[in-house]
Amino acid sequence: MRNRLLVSELKQDSAFIFHVCGSSVDEHSGLYTNPAIQQIINEVLFKDESDDAVKWGKYYNPFPRVAFVLVLMAIEWALGSCELISFKEDDYSGVFNSHLASLDEFSKAAGKLDLLKKLLEQVYSTGCIHAGVTVKNTRDQKKAIPSRAFLNAIREYQMADDNDSC
Numbered sequence: 321m322r323n324r325l326l327v328s329e330l331k332q333d334s335a336f337i338f339h340v341c342g343s344s345v346d347e348h349s350g351l352y353t354n355p356a357i358q359q360i361i362n363e364v365l366f367k368d369e370s371d372d373a374v375k376w377g378k379y380y381n382p383f384p385r386v387a388f389v390l391v392l393m394a395i396e397w398a399l400g401s402c403e404l405i406s407f408k409e410d411d412y413s414g415v416f417n418s419h420l421a422s423l424d425e426f427s428k429a430a431g432k433l434d435l436l437k438k439l440l441e442q443v444y445s446t447g448c449i450h451a452g453v454t455v456k457n458t459r460d461q462k463k464a465i466p467s468r469a470f471l472n473a474i475r476e477y478q479m480a481d482d483n484d485s486c
Contacts, residue, residue: 334422336395339467351426351474352388352439353467358446360391366447373444374451381455382440383447389419433473442467 335341337357339350361383365373373380380387393416427436448455 334396336399337392349471350467351470352423353470356395357388357391358443360394361388361443362447362450366451368451369453371451373447374453377444377448380447381444382437383443385423385436385440386420388440388443389416389423392419429477430473435470435473439470 335345335348337352337354338348339353339355340348342348361373365371365380365387368374373383393412396415396419397412423436427434430436445455
């Protein structure tokens with residue numbers, strides 16, 4: 321029963337994409353920085369220096385947004401049921417498109433801050449660290465910002481959006 325309650329809470333307002341889940345979406349923080357997201361990416365694509373994301377870094381840095389959306393979709397699928405169900409395009413294309421649209425909306429909302437690109441660069445850098453390799457492009461590494469900067473930018477945007485609607 322406790323696990324079902326947790327699953328329900330994580331699905332409410334897509335809480336599973338946040339690092340910290342509050343009692344409402346306004347209290348969530350750390351958009352797209354839930355450790356489970358990076359953990360899945362690390363286990364699938366950054367196990368060690370011979371893994372695909374490391375070998376093909378020019379295609380994975382910054383981490384592809386479509387691949388990021390696939391991870392979000394897989395997490396949502398895993399939260400969906402305790403039964404063995406198939407993970408098929410027909411059943412999950414709406415979920416995929418919804419997450420992709422949300423990422424695009426986040427990118428537009430952040431504007432010149434380019435937070436989505438910075439987030440995806442950080443995902444790649446963190447994956448490389450997990451794989452035991454250094455990021456070869458130090459220029460991109462210097463651009464990466466800590467998660468708390470994302471939170472501040474999102475709060476600033478929300479406050480500006482609230483002021484515009486008055």
